[in-house]
Amino acid sequence: MGKEERMEMVLQLLHESELALPPGVIFRNLKSRGATFERRTLGNYLDELQDEGLVIKVDPDELEKGNIVEIDTDETGYYILTTEGEERLE
Numbered sequence: 001m002g003k004e005e006r007m008e009m010v011l012q013l014l015h016e017s018e019l020a021l022p023p024g025v026i027f028r029n030l031k032s033r034g035a036t037f038e039r040r041t042l043g044n045y046l047d048e049l050q051d052e053g054l055v056i057k058v059d060p061d062e063l064e065k066g067n068i069v070e071i072d073t074d075e076t077g078y079y080i081l082t083t084e085g086e087e088r089l090e
Contacts, residue, residue, distance in 0.1 A: 001036070014055065050079075055082060
C-alpha cells in the first residue's frame with residue numbers, strides 16, 4: 001500500500017465517522033482497519049492533508065460550544081474533513 005492509499009484511508013475514516021477526531025483516535029481506528037504505518041507517520045499525513053485543504057484542525061474547546069474554529073498544526077486539536085476532502089473521495 002502506497003502513501004496515497006494510506007492518506008486516502010485517513011480521509012475515508014473521517015468521512016465515514018462524520019466526526020471531529022483527535023489524532024490518537026484516528027490512529028487506533030486505522031490500525032483496527034489494517035493500517036501498518038506508525039503514529040508519527042499519521043501526523044505527517046494529517047499535516048499534508050491540512051496543507052492541501054482536505055482536512056482542518058479545530059479547537060476542541062470551541063467545538064464543545066458548537067463552534068468550528070480552525071487552529072494551527074502545532075496546537076492540540078481534532079481533525080475534520082473539509083468540503084474539498086469530501087470531493088476528493090467522490
